[in-house]
Amino acid sequence: MSTPQRFVKRNEIYAATFNKGDLALPPSKKIIVVTCMDARIDPAASLGIELGEAHIIRNAGGRVEDALRSIIISQRLLGTREIAVFHHTDCGMMTFTTQELQSKIADEDGPEAANLVNRIDFLEFTKLEESVKHDVKYLQSHPLVLKDTTIIGWTYHVESGKVTQVDH
Amino acid sequence: MSTPQRFVKRNEIYAATFNKGDLALPPSKKIIVVTCMDARIDPAASLGIELGEAHIIRNAGGRVEDALRSIIISQRLLGTREIAVFHHTDCGMMTFTTQELQSKIADEDGPEAANLVNRIDFLEFTKLEESVKHDVKYLQSHPLVLKDTTIIGWTYHVESGKVTQVDH
Numbered sequence: 001m002s003t004p005q006r007f008v009k010r011n012e013i014y015a016a017t018f019n020k021g022d023l024a025l026p027p028s029k030k031i032i033v034v035t036c037m038d039a040r041i042d043p044a045a046s047l048g049i050e051l052g053e054a055h056i057i058r059n060a061g062g063r064v065e066d067a068l069r070s071i072i073i074s075q076r077l078l079g080t081r082e083i084a085v086f087h088h089t090d091c092g093m094m095t096f097t098t099q100e101l102q103s104k105i106a107d108e109d110g111p112e113a114a115n116l117v118n119r120i121d122f123l124e125f126t127k128l129e130e131s132v133k134h135d136v137k138y139l140q141s142h143p144l145v146l147k148d149t150t151i152i153g154w155t156y157h158v159e160s161g162k163v164t165q166v167d168h
Numbered sequence: 169m170s171t172p173q174r175f176v177k178r179n180e181i182y183a184a185t186f187n188k189g190d191l192a193l194p195p196s197k198k199i200i201v202v203t204c205m206d207a208r209i210d211p212a213a214s215l216g217i218e219l220g221e222a223h224i225i226r227n228a229g230g231r232v233e234d235a236l237r238s239i240i241i242s243q244r245l246l247g248t249r250e251i252a253v254f255h256h257t258d259c260g261m262m263t264f265t266t267q268e269l270q271s272k273i274a275d276e277d278g279p280e281a282a283n284l285v286n287r288i289d290f291l292e293f294t295k296l297e298e299s300v301k302h303d304v305k306y307l308q309s310h311p312l313v314l315k316d317t318t319i320i321g322w323t324y325h326v327e328s329g330k331v332t333q334v335d336h
Contacts (some may be wrong), residue, residue, distance in 0.1 A: 003199055003250055004320055004333055010216025011331045018329030020208065025260055027207040031171055037223040037238055039195040040188065044210050048178025055205040058226040060238035069288055070205050070228035076273060078260055082171055092193055092246055105244060105312065113311050120237055143281050144273065152172055161186030163179045165172055 023052035026078045031055070032071060034135075035086040036062040036093075040158045043086070047163070055080060061093035062086055063123040064135040068144065075146050083139060083149055086163070087125075087132045088156040098122040128155055132166045191220035194246045199223070200239060202303075203254040204230040204261075208326045211254070215331070223248060229261035230254055231291040232303040236312065243314050251317055253303045254331070255296055256324040266290040296323055300334045 001009070031054040035043050043049065043056050055074045057067045064071070064085060074080045087093075101122055106114035125131035132153035139151050153166035169177070199222040203211050211217065211224050223242045225235045232239070232253060242248045255261075269290055274282035293299035300321035307319050321334040 003197070003252065003318075007215045007252070007322075007331060008333070011214055011329075014214045014216065015329040021327040021329070023208045023326070025206075025208075025258060029171070032205075037200075037225045037242065038193075039220050039222055039224075040191045040193075042212050042219055044212070046179055046182045047175045048182065051210055052207050054207055056207075056226055057205045057228075058224055059235065060225075060241040066234075066237055067227065069234055069290055072273070072285070072288070073228040073260065073269070073290060074205065076269060077264060084171065084175070090193060092241065096245060101241070101244060105240070109311070116312055117240070120240070122237055122241060143277070144284055150171075154175075158191070159189040161179075161183040161189070163175060165176070 020051045027052065027054050027080055029053040030079055030081045032057060032074050032080045032083045033086065034062050034064055034067050034083065035156070036060065036088055036091060038088060038091065038158070041088060041156060046156065046161055061091060061123055061125065061131070062088070064139050066123060068142070072144055075149070081146070081149055083151045084154060085132060085135045085139070085151070086154045086156050087128055087135070088158055089128060090158050091128070093124045094126060094128070096124055098124060129166055133168045136168050188219045195220065195222050195248055197221040198248045199250045199252065200225060200242050200248045201252045201254065202230050202232055202235050203324065204228065204256055204259060206256060206259065206326070209256060209324060214324065214329055229259060229291055229293065229299070230256075232307050234291060236310070240312055243317070249314070249317055251307060251319045252322060253300060253307070253319070254322045254324050255300045255303070256326055257296060258326050259296070261292045262294060262296070264292055266292060297334055301336045304336050
């Protein structure tokens with residue numbers, strides 16, 4: 001079965017019992033969760049977040065610098081006041097450097113691609129807890145993040161499904 | 169109960185029966201899903217995506233231009249070859265313009281914030297299907313997206329939980 005066929009088939013099952021069609025646009029718990037795109041993470045299930053409660057932003061690594069546009073929209077237009085930042089064990093972001101990825105793409109695709117990719121910071125990291133602390137600090141000191149925001153850092157453990165709060 | 173207390177409590181329940189600790193880092197179905205951060209969307213549940221199968225990238229609107237760093241990492245380092253782009257009904261991205269949001273923040277926060285926010289394109293849109301088509305085309309023609317990628321656009325309906333494939 002192709003991906004679109006599978007999506008349609010499984011979505012039919014989901015929609016058949018769907019009864020949350022009247023939820024409001026602004027997240028009811030006023031929370032943003034920022035986490036990695038990693039296939040082994042289900043933020044809603046692992047944190048018990050119900051539909052309608054929280055904005056969930058996901059990108060490679062769960063890096064907040066790359067989530068800023070979304071965070072500003074969430075806070076200024078949709079009323080969120082807490083941000084939870086999750087990075088996780090065994091993250092792909094700890095397996096390469098920006099320079100290595102830029103070189104790989106330049107080698108594979110030539111000068112036009114090289115010119116474009118050399119402008120991208122891939123925001124990799126080497127130490128899990130330090131990257132969480134870095135991102136919490138980044139948000140705390142960013143002029144476009146609201147001053148009264150509660151910002152908490154976390155790690156997610158793909159081996160156990162457990163989360164741990166990071167002190168900072 | 170505070171958000172951290174709730175996360176910890178609900179995560180204990182999740183982790184107690186967690187048995188997917190040995191999944192591989194690369195997504196087993198080689199798929200990327202790009203969708204909105206909207207609180208009313210659960211991509212895994214609504215598409216029947218199991219843990220370990222797909223990268224899920226989420227930002228305000230599900231805009232691919234803002235997902236490029238993540239898509240490049242996903243394709244080049246973790247082997248994904250299909251991209252499904254979802255935008256949805258009643259999206260907050262259809263309720264404002266970049267200029268309005270920039271003016272609001274400049275008014276509220278003063279010149280330092282104005283100077284920063286004026287450099288941000290918030291990537292809002294006015295027509296749902298057109299924004300999906302725009303994003304599919306953007307990926308199809310982007311030099312840093314692999315040429316053999318299957319790219320399909322979709323809409324998600326927050327009122328019914330249903331998805332619809334967008335022809336392009």
